[in-house]
Amino acid sequence: MSATHHGCLVIECSRGSAVESSHLVDAALVDASGQVVEAWGDIERFVYPRSAVKSIQVLPFFESGAADKTGATESEIALACASHNGQAAHVSAVRSWLARTGLDETHLECGGHLPYHSESAHECIRRGEAGAAIHNMCSGKHSAFLVTAKMLGEETQDYIQREHPVQRRVSAAIQEMTGWDLSRSPWAIDGCSIPTIGLPLHALARGAANIADPSAQPAERQAAIARIRAAIAAEPFMIAGDARACSDIIPALDGKAYIKFGAEGVFFAPIQERGLGLALKVRDGATRAADTAIASLLAYLGLLDSAAEEKLAGYLEMPLSNWRGINVGTVRAVLDK
Numbered sequence: 001m002s003a004t005h006h007g008c009l010v011i012e013c014s015r016g017s018a019v020e021s022s023h024l025v026d027a028a029l030v031d032a033s034g035q036v037v038e039a040w041g042d043i044e045r046f047v048y049p050r051s052a053v054k055s056i057q058v059l060p061f062f063e064s065g066a067a068d069k070t071g072a073t074e075s076e077i078a079l080a081c082a083s084h085n086g087q088a089a090h091v092s093a094v095r096s097w098l099a100r101t102g103l104d105e106t107h108l109e110c111g112g113h114l115p116y117h118s119e120s121a122h123e124c125i126r127r128g129e130a131g132a133a134i135h136n137m138c139s140g141k142h143s144a145f146l147v148t149a150k151m152l153g154e155e156t157q158d159y160i161q162r163e164h165p166v167q168r169r170v171s172a173a174i175q176e177m178t179g180w181d182l183s184r185s186p187w188a189i190d191g192c193s194i195p196t197i198g199l200p201l202h203a204l205a206r207g208a209a210n211i212a213d214p215s216a217q218p219a220e221r222q223a224a225i226a227r228i229r230a231a232i233a234a235e236p237f238m239i240a241g242d243a244r245a246c247s248d249i250i251p252a253l254d255g256k257a258y259i260k261f262g263a264e265g266v267f268f269a270p271i272q273e274r275g276l277g278l279a280l281k282v283r284d285g286a287t288r289a290a291d292t293a294i295a296s297l298l299a300y301l302g303l304l305d306s307a308a309e310e311k312l313a314g315y316l317e318m319p320l321s322n323w324r325g326i327n328v329g330t331v332r333a334v335l336d337k
Helices: 050-057 059-063 074-080 088-100 118-126 139-151 165-178 201-212 219-234 245-253 287-300 306-311
Strands: 004-006 009-015 018-031 036-040 187-189 195-197 260-262 266-271 276-282 317-321 327-334
Touching (some): 009 287, 018 201, 050 139, 050 165, 050 260, 059 165, 059 219, 074 139, 074 219, 139 165, 165 195, 165 201, 201 219, 201 266, 245 260, 245 306, 260 287, 266 287, 276 287, 287 327
Parallel strands (some): 004 036
Antiparallel strands (some): 009 018, 018 036, 260 266, 266 276
8 A cells, every 4th residue: 555645734823814924843643564555745754752751752761671579550650651740740750650669869860850731840949949850850750760760770860871871771672773874874862861762653653653653572571561552541641731722632532542742853653553654744843733642643544532632622622822812723733734
C-alpha cells in the first residue's frame, strides 16, 4: 500500500475575517516496521523529541527490575512519563515516591523552576518559596532514573550525563524502538539537563508505533509497554495537569491512543487501536499550533467520536480572546480531506 503524502499541515490564526498568522507542521503516521502510511510536509527533517519520548526513556525503569523492586504505582508510572504542572498532587507524589526508595528531592538534577501551573506558582510565591527541582515538569522521569540507578547499585550523582549507565540505557532504548542509528544523530542537552537526541520525524513516529504495536519487541518490553499504557490511561492528570492538552485529550481517546507533548511543538502518539504511531513537529515551535494540530489529526484519523470532538472543541478550533474576554479570532487546522 502506497503512502499518502500531503503538503505541510497549516495552522491558521485568524482575527476577524483575515488570517493574521500561520504555523507549518510536519507529521508522520507510521507502522511498527517503519512503513509510512501518511505524511504531511517533510518527515525526513530532524527533530529533537524532547519530552515527547518519555515513555521510551523510562523503559529501562521496568526492564532493570527497578519498577517491580520498588512497587511502582500507576500514578508513579504516569509521572515517569509526564511533563507535569507542578500542582500539589504531582509534587506530593514525586516526593513520596523518592522517600519510599531512600531518596529525596536534593538528588534531582533536573534543575528548578516555579510550577508551570499558574495558581500553584502563585502559592509558592505567597509562601516565600523559590521554584525547586521537585516542581520541574520532568521530576517524575528523573525520579525513575534515580530509582533505577539506586536499585542497580549505581552512582546516583551525575545520572544526567551521557556516559552514565542510566543514559546509556535510555539511548539504547530509543535506538531500538525507533530503528534509527543514533550515531547519525545530533545530540544536545535538554531543558532538564539530560541528553536529547535528534531523529528524523518518521523515526520518532516509528517509536510511537512500536509502543502501539509492541508485538516484535521482547516479552519483557511488551510487559513494560502494557504497564505504561495502562498507567497513562488510568492517570491522565499525572501526565500534565489542569488545562493541558495531554490530560484533556487522553481521556477522550478512550484507550484507542495516547499523546505526549514535547517542548518546541512536538507530539508523540501511539495509536494502539491501529498499531500505528503518529508524530508531529511545529516548525516554529508554537505550543498553540501543536495542541490544535494533534487534536485535528486525531479527529482526521477518526479517533474522536462526536462527543469527544464536542469536548475538545477548544483544541480543534481554539478561540482567541483579547484582554476584555472578547472573542477576536480562532486557531484552526487546514487539512486536506
